[in-house]
Amino acid sequence: MKLKSVTESFAKVIHGLKVGHLTDRVIQRSKRMILDTLGVGFLGTSTEVFRKATEYSKIYNSNTCSTVWGRPELRLPSTYAAFVNGVAIHSMDFDDTWHPATHPSGAVLPVLMALSEALPPSPKFSGLDLLLAFNVGIEVQGRLMNFSKEANNIPKRFHPPSVVGTLGSAAAASKILGLSMTKCQEALAIAVSHAGAPMANAATQTKPLHIGNAARHGMEAAFLAMLGLQGNKQILDMQAGFGAFYANYSPKVLPNLNSYTWLLDQQDVAFKRFPAHLATHWVADATASVRKHLVTDGVLLPIDHIERIVLRIPDVQYVNRPFPDSEHEARHSFQYVACAMLLDGNITVPSFHKCQISRPQVRELLGKVETEHPQDNLPNFNTLYCEISVTLKDNITFTERSDTFYGHWRKPLSQKDLQEKFRANASKTLSCDTVERFIETVENLEDLEDCSLLATLLKGPSPLEMVSKSIQQLTVPAYNLS
Secondary structure (H helix, E strand, O other), X not given: OOOOOHHHHHHHHHHHOOHHHOOHHHHHHHHHHXXXXXXXXXXXXXXXXHHHHHHHHOOOOOOOEEEOOOOOOOEEEHHHHHHHHHHHHHOOOOOOEEOOOEOOOOOOHHHHHHHHHHOOOOOOOOHXXXXXXXXXXXXXXXXXXXXXXXXXXXXXXXXXXXXXXXXXXXXXXXXXXOOOHHHHHHHHXXXXXXXXXXHHHOOOOOHHHHXXXXXXXXXXXXXXXXXXXXXXXXXXXXXXXXXXXXXXXXXXXXXXXXXXXXXXXHOOOXXXXXXOOOHHHHHHHHHHHHHHHHEEOOXXXXXXXXXXXXXXXXXXXXXXXXXOOOHHXXXXXXXXXXXXXXXXXXXXXXXXXXXXXXXHHHXXXXXXXXXXXOOOOOOOOOOOOEEEEEEEOOOOEEEEEEOOOEOEOOOOOOHHHHXXXXXXXXXXXXXXXXXXXXXXXXXXXXXXXXXXXXXXXXXXOOHHHHHHHHHHHHHOOOOOOO
């Protein structure tokens, strides 16, 4: 059958991809993404933005409800469970990052987890069903971003998960709901009218809502398409359609299913070792190296011996925050991450607590930081670098540079360290036994016959387990990959 449009080709791929199309590499990479996303989601349930999103969502009721991760006492309508779980995932900016730049997993996994509970128990929703729908949602995002040169760089106008994430959510939901090719096409059209959020809300409590909304709106688009709602059947072909979000938009018909290759097969994701904007990880890596010149017998040189600190970084305005005042601003501050690493020798979850940000030593160091933007240092996660120079009062200067940090797709986290990150994040909410069962279940996800086991684990501890967990946490080691 000759395809009439790009949009139709997307619908054909969403509808037509089967478990047999999954490759071993795609399965392994997506399982890592799923485990990491679950972990940062559990950790995110401790944040203020998650609490506010959850309180808001409680006003909605439905006979069909899904789990709020780690909260056995709280269930919400499926769309709102996906919303608050998506908010949790991005609440600390600790979730995975892809190239072209977006956070691919957070808009998709909450949708599939919510639907796995909401769908009738027969036929069973298997681990392979989950992996296929998850990868369809990831694939749609990547294909859309590859249609624009603008999307290759760190964004300036729209936050990518709010744009492509909404369509990825719609695609994943359409796949798991078994929508026809025509209704998959309608779901994409409806999702485009739900998409988009401005970068001006970066470094605020509103930014995590972008991923929560992408999850919820994509699911709603699939539900509306299932009910027969119609949209523009060429929405992805048009500059006035999806092209409105990106300059240089040049869509192409997707490959034939007989010769289809997954983008995740070609391009892995980055996993973060601390909860902040990905670009700050180059800064942390370079600063850790320069710090070695300033430490004697384990003691850092006094701050008043430092004359100035120069960061040579790409020109990314929303991560250029000389004096951050909140945890969200600090997560989007080249300057803060450099100063915290210099002072402490490590960046961890508590590094972004208010008491750490407002330390007098931090504020003093921030006043010594200057930034430069070399012309060859483009705002692109595949090519950017960080160079840091620390000049002392006696005019001695130490300079170090990072081209790739541990956790980037060129230097991926080991499976052991990825699991340690999950343990550290999930153990704040789950018992040690449940944490280990999660790791084992995701590790063997392709063999799981019924995803209701995952749903049971997602609910978190019973009151009795909570007491046991509190005792266990007294002996849980801190997560440290430095």
